[in-house]
Amino acid sequence: MLAYIGLGSNLNHPKKQIKNALIALNSTKDVKVVSLSSLYQSKPIDNSKQPDYINAMCQVDTYLTALELLYICQDIEIKQHRVREKKWSARTIDLDIIIYGVQVIASKQLIVPHPQMMNRAFVLVPLAELEPHLKVPVLGAIQDLIAKLDISKLVKL
Structure with missing residues (x-):
C-alpha cells in the first residue's frame, strides 16, 4: 500500500527531527520510504508566538494496516520527545497519515484522508x-485543492 505521511517540526533542530523520523520510518519492518518532498517553512496555524515550522511529505510503501502505521508514527513521535500539551502547540515532531492508498477511513483513532x-x-x-x-x-x-489556498507564505527551502 502506498501512503503519504506529513512531517512537521519547530523545536530542537527541526530539520534534524524530520531526518530522524524518516530514518525511523524507513527502519521499520514493512515500511519503506519511497520518496520525499523538499522541505518547506510555514507559520504556525494559529499565528501564535512560536518558531516557524519545517514541513515535508514522504511517500511510503507498506504492508501495515493504516492503524498499524499510525501506531508506528506515534511511537516515533514519543521517541523524539513529542509532548502533546495543547492543540497546535510547538513540537519536536509531528507525523500525520495524510493519505492511505485510496482508502477512506473514519474511526476514533484515525481519519484518512x-x-x-x-x-x-x-x-x-x-x-x-x-x-x-x-x-x-x-x-x-x-x-484544484491548492488553487483554493493562499500559498504565498509557504517557503520552499
Whole structure:
C-alpha cells in the first residue's frame, strides 16, 4: 500500500527531527520510504508566538494496516520527545497519515484522508511535489485543492 505521511517540526533542530523520523520510518519492518518532498517553512496555524515550522511529505510503501502505521508514527513521535500539551502547540515532531492508498477511513483513532489537509498549504504543496496529478479520495484533484489556498507564505527551502 502506498501512503503519504506529513512531517512537521519547530523545536530542537527541526530539520534534524524530520531526518530522524524518516530514518525511523524507513527502519521499520514493512515500511519503506519511497520518496520525499523538499522541505518547506510555514507559520504556525494559529499565528501564535512560536518558531516557524519545517514541513515535508514522504511517500511510503507498506504492508501495515493504516492503524498499524499510525501506531508506528506515534511511537516515533514519543521517541523524539513529542509532548502533546495543547492543540497546535510547538513540537519536536509531528507525523500525520495524510493519505492511505485510496482508502477512506473514519474511526476514533484515525481519519484518512487527513480531515484538514485541504486547508493546509504545507500539506498540499509538498504532496503535489511528489504527485502533481494526484486525485485525493473524496476531495478531488490536488491542483484544484491548492488553487483554493493562499500559498504565498509557504517557503520552499
